[in-house]
Amino acid sequence: MAQATTDADEPRGIRLGVVRGVSYGLFGPPGTFIPQARSLGAGIVRAYVYWSQVEPEPGRYRWDVVDALLGQLDGDEEVWITLCSSSPWATRTPTDFLPPSPAHDLDAYAEFVRRVVRRCAGRVHYWQCDNEPSNTDLLWAGTADEYVAQLRVMYAAVKEADPAAAVVLGGCGYDVLGSEAGSEPWRFFEQVLSGGRDAFDLFDVHLYGDAAAVPAHIEAVRELMRAHGCLRPVVVGEYAAPVPFEFPEAQAVMYEVFAEAFAGEAPVQSTEELAARARQDTPERRAMAALYARMPQLPPQLLMFMEGCPPELEAGRHRINCRQLVACTLQALAAGVRRTLYWNLAPEVPGPADPLQIMHLMFGKLAMLGYRDGELAVRHPAADTFALLAAQLAGARQVTRVQSADLTGLYAFEVERAGRGPLLVLWNRSDTAGDAAGGEDRPPVAVSWPWPASAATAVDAFGEPHAVEVRDRMLRLAVSDTPVFVSPES
Numbered sequence: 001m002a003q004a005t006t007d008a009d010e011p012r013g014i015r016l017g018v019v020r021g022v023s024y025g026l027f028g029p030p031g032t033f034i035p036q037a038r039s040l041g042a043g044i045v046r047a048y049v050y051w052s053q054v055e056p057e058p059g060r061y062r063w064d065v066v067d068a069l070l071g072q073l074d075g076d077e078e079v080w081i082t083l084c085s086s087s088p089w090a091t092r093t094p095t096d097f098l099p100p101s102p103a104h105d106l107d108a109y110a111e112f113v114r115r116v117v118r119r120c121a122g123r124v125h126y127w128q129c130d131n132e133p134s135n136t137d138l139l140w141a142g143t144a145d146e147y148v149a150q151l152r153v154m155y156a157a158v159k160e161a162d163p164a165a166a167v168v169l170g171g172c173g174y175d176v177l178g179s180e181a182g183s184e185p186w187r188f189f190e191q192v193l194s195g196g197r198d199a200f201d202l203f204d205v206h207l208y209g210d211a212a213a214v215p216a217h218i219e220a221v222r223e224l225m226r227a228h229g230c231l232r233p234v235v236v237g238e239y240a241a242p243v244p245f246e247f248p249e250a251q252a253v254m255y256e257v258f259a260e261a262f263a264g265e266a267p268v269q270s271t272e273e274l275a276a277r278a279r280q281d282t283p284e285r286r287a288m289a290a291l292y293a294r295m296p297q298l299p300p301q302l303l304m305f306m307e308g309c310p311p312e313l314e315a316g317r318h319r320i321n322c323r324q325l326v327a328c329t330l331q332a333l334a335a336g337v338r339r340t341l342y343w344n345l346a347p348e349v350p351g352p353a354d355p356l357q358i359m360h361l362m363f364g365k366l367a368m369l370g371y372r373d374g375e376l377a378v379r380h381p382a383a384d385t386f387a388l389l390a391a392q393l394a395g396a397r398q399v400t401r402v403q404s405a406d407l408t409g410l411y412a413f414e415v416e417r418a419g420r421g422p423l424l425v426l427w428n429r430s431d432t433a434g435d436a437a438g439g440e441d442r443p444p445v446a447v448s449w450p451w452p453a454s455a456a457t458a459v460d461a462f463g464e465p466h467a468v469e470v471r472d473r474m475l476r477l478a479v480s481d482t483p484v485f486v487s488p489e490s
Helices: 034-039 064-070 106-120 144-161 184-196 211-227 248-261 271-277 283-293 311-334 358-366 381-392
Strands: 015-019 044-050 078-084 126-129 166-172 202-208 234-240 339-343 369-372 375-379 396-401 410-417 423-428 445-450 457-460 469-471 474-479 484-487
Touching: 015 078, 015 381, 044 064, 044 339, 064 106, 078 106, 106 144, 126 144, 144 166, 144 184, 166 184, 166 234, 184 211, 202 211, 211 234, 211 311, 234 311, 248 283, 248 358, 283 358, 311 339, 311 358, 311 381, 311 396, 311 410, 311 423, 381 484, 410 445, 423 445, 423 474, 474 484
Parallel strands: 015 044, 015 339, 044 078, 078 126, 126 166, 166 202, 202 234, 234 339
Antiparallel strands: 369 375, 396 410, 410 423, 423 484, 445 474, 457 484, 469 474
């Protein structure tokens, strides 16, 4: 019988969080990051742990990485670990990094999971079975049925070792959400839900790109679960914007670069192989070097993601990033999601970025923090916006989107906060597709909105004061693409 969703499955309260990255302690010593995330207001953190890190040889366990993570906790934050089936000896594809693949022996896999979960019992709240498994060869080197077999083993092992912990289904990403129903990635998840409907507690969705698409994406995965009799709470394990594939002007160039970079490329990415490739003339590095050689001819919608782009494009991308961070979070919370985790907190390791990696072009500039002298001491604009958003939403019980009959482009969200006055978040959406400026040149619109208090104060997503007045219990303010937070005047 299919497991029914219950109130016990639903995470309590609303928490905003961050993902550390795709590795922790794999490419260097396991450094400190949870205090930095906590200082931004993150109430949940997500980190990756690989089988290769914990059991490097059969029966020999190492706990330095896991203990380094646990040692940073203060008891208040929630922890989500994505546990990856990557091993040089225990899995079909021998690697310590990517791609995870089916275990040679499911009993050995179960024992690995039990040992890790017992080590973390009561301190790690969520355990995820790999990540984006429908992204086959890159993030899962196996079939949907093989993923289900491993998911079921992991679920049983987690519940045995820590019955209070929740199991998260591997993330449903852009390969699914950006394709039509019936595509191969959609069919992968349909097969997973058909065979594994009773082997997970939470459904993880990854929301990259335009925040306006968030409600439709969340409803699509809920409908997918309903169709297989396994409706579960949805959590957002990753989200961020902008990314290059949002912009039509950038897409054609990106597809060309991808085709050149990965023609005949082996999918295995061990730490040793990646270190060797950094010194080799690989197809990826040749394709990226050719792209950088064309910088003067490239559209601004792609240039802003590249290292060394003009300062005005760099600043514009940061502003889009901040606006979309707020917009995506509010859209997800209004759709009933109670956990959102931004991608990502910081680069994997200290040191200069390698611009000749495609993944850096795609996601490298989304990090909220950067390194200085080996420490996470640099705050990018998204960090300040995240901290502002977390402070504004502190104590949030419910987020509701309210439609405006007069302004069809207006996004309005009312937030109920425990022990605090109401919060109203407003922005006006412009058609910014392909616009590297993000609609900043468009004039704001005048908004009047019912308001329960006699006064109000407002601040925008960049932390700047915003003019607002209250007359006859009506707010009056000008609203642009930049979200504005309005609260009763203290």
